[in-house]
Amino acid sequence: MTAALRKFATQADPRVLEEVRAIAAREGKQLQAVIDEALRDFIDKRKRGKPRPEVLTALGESLAEYDALYRALAK
Numbered sequence: 001m002t003a004a005l006r007k008f009a010t011q012a013d014p015r016v017l018e019e020v021r022a023i024a025a026r027e028g029k030q031l032q033a034v035i036d037e038a039l040r041d042f043i044d045k046r047k048r049g050k051p052r053p054e055v056l057t058a059l060g061e062s063l064a065e066y067d068a069l070y071r072a073l074a075k
Helices: 014-027 031-048 053-074
Strands: none
Touching: 014 031
8 A cells, every 4th residue: 555645846957857757758657756766765865874873872882892992903
């Protein structure tokens, strides 16, 4: 089951919009589907820019446990 869609309005550079329309036509997709995919990719890209919480936790634990070793190696 897919989520209900919600309409929104925005503006785009005409050249960018034309490229997106061309991609949709080439791939046999609706413009809406291509824009949805682009938005999902954008969100994923932004999320990957930040470390996952479990990675930060592991880093903190490692620093606490091996602080002396890391300091010695840094010399």
